[in-house]
Amino acid sequence: MATSIEKSSPYTLSTNTMPATLIQPSFVSASLHFFSPPSDGSSPFVDISVPELKRNYEEKTHVVQIENLRGNESSVSLDTAGFQFYNEPAKHKSFKNDEEIKREYYPESIELIKKLTGASRVVLFDHTTRRRRPGVSGADPSNRQPAAMVHGDQTARAARNRVLRHLPESESGELLKHRYQIINLWRPISHPAYDWPLALADYRSVDAEKGLTPVAFFHPGREENRETMGVSYNPALKFKYLRGMTPDEIVLIKCYDSKDDGSVSIMTPHTAFEDPTTPADALFRESIELRALVFYDD
Known part of the structure; x- marks a missing residue:
């Protein structure tokens, strides 16, 4: 199964800049926001059904090292790290x-x-299409902004539901x-995603017993409620990203896997991040x- 990505690209940062074959840093230091449980011991929730987003938990900010996998994309896969990069231009272009x-x-x-x-x-x-516009509320469903807090999209109960x-x-x-999974297919549109790219934690560094x-x-407008996964800070977490992902590149992100015998990543x-x-x-x-429901015969 091919996972490597060609470094050259026809895409540019803007109409008057160099192609996206710039010198790539191996690591970057960036501030990430993590889940911190409610101080009163109550069950955490977030409510975006009200005009102003409401939640009963806090977030804590930590500076972490994030590895740039440009040129080393095949070092991760869905079943090992929980995510996988691939080069596959889309036929549909407008979005x-x-x-x-x-x-x-x-x-x-x-x-x-x-x-x-x-x-x-x-x-x-x-x-979901996201078009970052500074000053726009991330809770506005008509103007979805990048989600700037470390999280998992699904729990086991939410996936089954x-x-x-x-x-x-x-x-x-x-x-x-x-066996079934929930997998996200994420792709930049229009131009390379240098601005607020995705950082992904290698599942092999996740403490599923304590950190989720x-x-x-x-x-x-939803009859049933969802569950997402809050992720607490752990210095052992190893974050990766692919700098300057182009619209020809995708990343599959595993949000849930029912195969929970310890042999594969489950989220x-x-x-x-900035x-x-x-x-x-x-x-x-x-x-x-x-967002995809993915089913297997085994």
Whole structure:
């Protein structure tokens, strides 16, 4: 299975800058925001159904070293680190209309996920486009901004509920007897993502027993509530990123895996972060993430 990515690219930072084949730093130091549990011992929650985002937990900021995997992309994979990079230009290019995205981008992405995972079935249930605009609230569902706190997208209960919600009862029961995953397919759109890129924690450095906390997530217009995973700071966490990802490059991010026997990664803590090496004329980040239910026959 090929995972390497060519270094050369036709994309540029802006209309008058050098191509995205700049000298690459091996590591960067950056501030990341981590979950800190409620001081009163109550169950943590975040509520974006109200005009102002409400939550009962705090966040703590720590400066961490983040390794740039440019040129060493094949050192990580879905089942080892919990994420995997790949070069696959999209046929769909505009990413401006939700119905066009579903009609044109979904089918090619389903085939890509199948190719990279060996899954027998892939169901895309959601997507989010993010166009960073300084000063815009990240809680505004019509202007989704990069998520700047280390988190996991799903818990085991939330993942199971996703299957039950998006598939008919006649199918879900049998599918839940086999291995299933939730995987995000993340791609920059329009231009390279030098601005506020993704940092991903290698699952092999995650203390799943102590560092992960389910967080209730209340969302407007949803009958059922979600759970996400709060990630506490641990100096052992090893964060990676791929500097200057282009629209031809994707990263698969494992959000959940029902194969919990310890042989594979089961989730990936991740966050957007402010890269101190971002070129001054880099365009604001624009990206799309697809969320997929991924099923296997075994």
